[in-house]
Amino acid sequence: MIRSLGSLGELFPDTDLRCRIRGCNNVWRFSGEDALRQVADGRSGRPERMCDECFRLFQSLQDQPIACSREGCTNTWIWNRFQQLEAARQGRHGPPANALCRDCQQKLREVGDLEVPCRMKGCTRTWTWYARERVQGDPDKPPRRLCAECFNALRDLQDIEVPCRLRGCTHTWTWNRFQQLEHIAGGKPLDRPPRRMCESCFKAFQELKDEVRPCKAKECHGTWTYTAYEQLEQRVAHGAEAPPPVPERLCAECYEFVRTAVDREVACRNRGCSNTWTYTRMMQLRMKLKGLHRPPGRTCDACQEKLKALPEREVKCVVPGCSRTWTYSASDQLRDQLNGRIEPPGRRCRECEAFLAEHQSVALACEHCHKPVQWSGYEQLLCELGTFKKPTKCPDCTEQAMALGRPREPERLEHHLIIRVPSAGRWHEDEIIRERPARLTPEVLERMERAAVRVVCIGDELTWSLDDEELSWPYLLQQRLGEIYGGPEKAAVLNAGIAFCTTAQGVVRFPRDVVPFQPHLVVFSFSLADARLYWHRDEQCWRPEHTPEAMMAALERFAECVKRQQCKALYWTPNPIFPQEEPPSREASSSAASPTGRSHDAWFQAQSAALDQAVRVAHQCCSRYGIPALDVRARFEVNGVRSARKWMGSWYLHNEVGSRNMAAWFAEQVVREGLVPPPEAPSAAVE
Incomplete structure (x- = not known):
């Protein structure tokens, strides 16, 4: 029997x-x-429907036009009843x-999202700039954000307190x-x-300014x-009670010279001493700034220790009848x-x-023949001291009187000149000329004593010529x-x-370096040394160390010395100089740092003008x-x-070719002008 399927209600x-x-429950x-x-x-x-309560509320609502939320937009969008109902059920008001309005929504769809690099330096990542955010502002200018x-x-991370960087x-x-x-x-x-x-410290740093300070040299x-940071460091280190001292430093050019220079060992200035002293980089810098290119004469440490142990001595004057003394210095x-x-x-x-x-x-008249009798200054000194009588007769009258009472003299033998170089004089008070010329050796003295023609070349570094003596123009002459x-x-x-x-x-060293040699000819030139410059701080320019009046007075005294020596003289002009080819040093500091014109151009122009003067x-x-x-x-x-x-070895000194040419010119001049005795029969200089 078939079972029943049930009713439709089931x-x-x-x-x-x-x-x-x-939102509605x-x-x-x-x-x-x-x-x-x-x-x-x-x-x-199953159908989707509202409950009765929502439906009644829905029927009571009306669609509302609402302004677009994008800034700058004037359009509206419709907030319909259904959306209003949902907002009410969800507890949202408004x-x-x-x-967005319809146009802005269309733009939103067109723009799309954009990947923007992270704002953090060193970060290679990106963050997403969404389309809605882009529409709200300029879509081509994204904000700076982190990824x-x-x-x-x-x-x-958390904030950290870090110590100040200033010591x-x-x-x-x-x-x-x-x-x-x-x-x-x-x-x-x-x-x-x-x-x-x-x-x-930062506030104090902002109140400070960089200061320009003079070089330590x-x-x-x-x-x-002197930077503001360094000033602040000094203030912090010394406290705020008193202003800190300003440090002493070298300028950039001097510092570069000292950094690249090397200490040198230089022979002691005392002859006979084989020790050396250290020519430090700072000493080299000071000599360079003075325009000096050779190390100064100085004693070694051993000699300085001996000098401290040696007391000064008073020695009796060598002049007969004088009871006074002179100071025999430790040096x-x-x-x-x-x-x-x-x-x-x-x-x-x-x-x-x-x-x-x-x-x-002084010329005195002979009491017999009235001939002039020379009364030297030394004889006047002896008369003043009471050890010599004032001469009254000329040499001829004295010889005649003495011949009556003495036997016949033996035949006089011919002998050569004997040179005695004085060891005392005013040259000891001058550091530059204190020592004898370095090329005045015993061999040179012996040669000068036996030579028939004697020439003394006196002057500055151009007379000294090249360091190799055999290539110097006096040796070639x-x-x-x-x-x-x-x-x-x-x-x-x-x-x-x-x-x-x-x-x-x-002039000071003339009695030591010229007079004892009784030269026939004195060849001289000091013009390059006379033309040395110095920096005038007030006028901010280069000035010669010697005025024309002072140079003229010194030259006149030198000419008088030559005149009293009764020998001939020859002045020679220095070889041309090219100071513009000297590498810029202290005198060539930048014109930007020195608006008053202390530039290399100003220096070499002043040097050339000083030499011409x-x-x-x-x-x-x-x-x-x-x-x-x-x-x-x-x-x-x-x-x-x-x-x-082509004949110059440096900006001021000739080279070997120039030296040989100068020797030839001097030889031609002295022979042509008759400045030395003729080769046939050279005569001795007047003694």
């Missing part, structure tokens, strides 16, 4: 369905009849704040999280924070910058000891030297004169040149005293300046 029972409005009854009818109509599934990784790392400051500055994140993104570890100032006119004692001399040399006291300087030779006179021993030329020696210093003054003096002059500069430049440069 197949389609009544069902409670949830309201379709989100009500239900509505879906009857079996409605379900059967829906099946009969061919529809499947339309959504970020809803997700940087943002998460930022949340894990001596106990304050701290805050290293915030964002700065730490930037530090990490740059590949740097957190245990090495950046060096920064605290707030108080007194001879230098350059400057260095002179040491020098004599090194040369093997035990006893002090014979010298005159200061009063006797002053008497001789003030009293010149001696060879040429020897060829002219028929033998190398017939002529002797003394090189008495001393670097940086001026005309005034030449010194040569003009020398020509005027020589013309007044009848001293001939050899224009060496004109002969150098006879074929132009370019040709002259």
Whole structure:
């Protein structure tokens, strides 16, 4: 028997369905009849309907036009009743704040999302700038944001207090999280924070300004910058009670010179001492700034210790009848000891030297024949001391009177000149000319004593010529004169040149370096040393160390010395100089740092003008005293300046070719002008 399938009510029972409005918890009854009818109509599934309460509220609502949420947009969108009903059931009051109008929604679909680089320096990641955010503003100008990784790392960081970077400051500055994140993104570890100032130091730093300070080297006119940071460091280190002292430093050019220079060992200035002293880099810098290119004469440490142990001695004056003394200084004692001399040399006291300087030779009339009798200054000194009588007869009358009472003299043997170089004089008071000329050796003295023609070349570094003595022009001149006179021993030329020696210093050393040799000819030139410059701080320009009046006075005194020596003289102009080719040093500091014109151009122009002035003054003096002059500069430049440069070894000193040419010019001049005795029968100089 077949079992019954049941009634329709059992197949389609009544069902409670949830309201379709989100946020509403009500239900509505879906009857079996409605379900059967829906099946009969061919529809499947459960219908979505509102509950009765929502439906009544829905019927009471009206669609509302709402302004678009995008800034600047004037369009509206429709907030329909269904959306209003859902908002009410969900407890929201008012339309959504970020809803867009139809046009803006279309633009939203067109723009799309954009990947933007992270704002953190060093980070290569990106963050997503969503289309809705882009539509709200300028879609081409994304905001500066962190990527997700940087943002998460930022949340894990905390601000840190870091000590101030200034030495001596106990304050701290805050290293915030964002700065730490930037530090990490740059590949740097957190245990090495950046060096920064605290707030108080930074405020003080802003009140300070860089200051321009003079170079530590007194001879230098350059400057260095005392920065605001260094000033602040000094303040922190010394406290706020008193202003800190300003440090002393070298300018950039001086520092570079000292950095590249090397200490040198230089022989002790005392002859006979084999020790050396250290020519430090700072000493080299000072000499360079003074325009001096050779190390100064100085004693070694051992000699300085001996000098401290040697007391000054008072030694009796060598002049007969004088009871006064002269001071035998410790330096002179040491020098004599090194040369093997035990006893002090014979010298005159200061009063006797002053008497001789003030009293010149006087011509007296012979009481018998009335011929002039020369009464020298030394004889006047002896008369003043009571050890000599004033002469009353001339040599002839005295000889006649003595011949009556003495036997016949044996035949006089011919002998050569005996040179005695004085050891005491005013030259000891001058550091540059204190020592004898370096090329005045015993061999040179012996040659000068036996030569028939004697020439003394006195002057500055141009007279000294090249460091190799055999290539210097005085040595080459001696060879040429020897060829002219028929033998190398017939002529002797003394090189008495001393670097940086001026005309005034030449006058002081004339009794030591010229008079004892009784030369037939004195060849002199001090023009380069006379033309040395110095920086005038007030006028901010280069000025010659010697005025034309001072140079003229010194040249006149030198000419008088030559005149009293009764020998001939020859002045020569220096070879051309090219100071513009000297590498820029202190005198060539930048014009930007020195708006007053202390530039390399200003220096070499002033140097050239000073030398021209010194040569003009020398020509005027020589013309007044009848001293001939050899224009060496004109002969150098006879074929132009370019040709002259080929004969130069430096900006001021000639080379080997120039030295040989100068020797030839001097030999030609002295022979042609008759400045030395003729080769046939050279006569001795007047004694």
